[in-house]
Amino acid sequence: MENRKAELIETLLPKDTNSYGNIFGGVIMSIMDKTAGVVCWRYSKKRVVTGCAQRISFHTPINVGEVIYSRATIIHVGRSSMEVEVEIEAENVMDGNKRRAASGLFTMVAMDENWKPTPVPAWQPVTEAEIEKWREVEKRRKG
Ligand SMILES: CC(C)(COP(=O)(O)OP(=O)(O)OC[C@H]1O[C@@H](n2cnc3c(N)ncnc32)[C@H](O)[C@@H]1OP(=O)(O)O)[C@@H](O)C(=O)NCCC(=O)NCCS
Numbered sequence: 001m002e003n004r005k006a007e008l009i010e011t012l013l014p015k016d017t018n019s020y021g022n023i024f025g026g027v028i029m030s031i032m033d034k035t036a037g038v039v040c041w042r043y044s045k046k047r048v049v050t051g052c053a054q055r056i057s058f059h060t061p062i063n064v065g066e067v068i069y070s071r072a073t074i075i076h077v078g079r080s081s082m083e084v085e086v087e088i089e090a091e092n093v094m095d096g097n098k099r100r101a102a103s104g105l106f107t108m109v110a111m112d113e114n115w116k117p118t119p120v121p122a123w124q125p126v127t128e129a130e131i132e133k134w135r136e137v138e139k140r141r142k143g
Contacts, residue, residue, distance in 0.1 A: 004074040004123065006039035011067050022061040028068075028088060028102050029056060035072040036084040036106035043074055043082065044120040046110040051081060056104035060090070067091040068101070075130070076137035080117035082108050083137045 010031055018024040033050055040048040062068060069089040076083035088102035112118035125134040 003043050004039070006035055006042060006072045008035045008038065008070045009067060010070065012062070012064060014064055017064060022063060023066075023068075025058055028058070028062065029053065029104070031068065031070045032056070032072075032086040032088065032102065032104050033106060035070040035086055036108055039072040039074055039084055040082045040108040040110070040120075043123075044110045046112070046118060046120065048082075048108045048110050050106060051109045052107040054105050054107075056102070058102045060099050060101050062088075062090045062101050063092070067093055072106075074123065075125075075133040077120060077123040078141070079119055080110050082110070082120060084108060085133070 008031065012023050012027065016023055016027045033053065037048055037050070067090070069091065070086060071089070072084050072086045074082050075085050084106045086104050086106060087100065089098055090101040091098045110118050110120045125131045
């Protein structure tokens with residue numbers, strides 16, 4: 001897999017549910033955060049921390065026993081930060097139904113041995129879709 005992308009696959013247990021029996025949102029956010037961390041770790045070959053999580057949306061509930069695919073893509077690279085788009089897909093393996101369940105954006109920061117932000121390898125978008133996402137991040141960074 002390209003080093004700008006990573007996928008984690010999970011299935012969750014009753015201990016991960018909210019009071020209504022669906023998977024708790026905080027558990028899903030934790031999986032998203034972990035996937036963002038893995039992709040940035042692999043990309044930068046440095047230790048990374050989460051600087052910011054935004055635009056977290058839960059599109060459909062996830063049920064116990066479903067398989068969760070958490071897919072992360074680095075969409076922007078700054079000096080020490082990497083912006084990661086994470087998409088969660090849930091699959092009911094019994095009937096084959098798959099659906100988009102959650103999404104979010106994570107800013108991960110690479111840290112040196114003194115826990116100071118440190119540069120990461122550069123990356124430039126190539127396709128139209130990549131350029132569009134890159135520009136959106138640039139706009140957000142400028143505030
Ligand atoms: C995130 C953190 C490293 C930023 O440190 P800082 O001293 O403010 O560093 P800088 O101002 O030099 O910013 C470093 C980079 O992070 C980005 N950044 C910092 N805070 C950010 C935020 N809230 N949102 C988005 N990006 C942020 C900066 O834009 C900069 O990007 P660039 O190098 O690509 O230009 C620091 O606040 C920290 O260690 N936070 C705790 C992290 C943590 O414990 N996370 C949870 C567990 S993993």
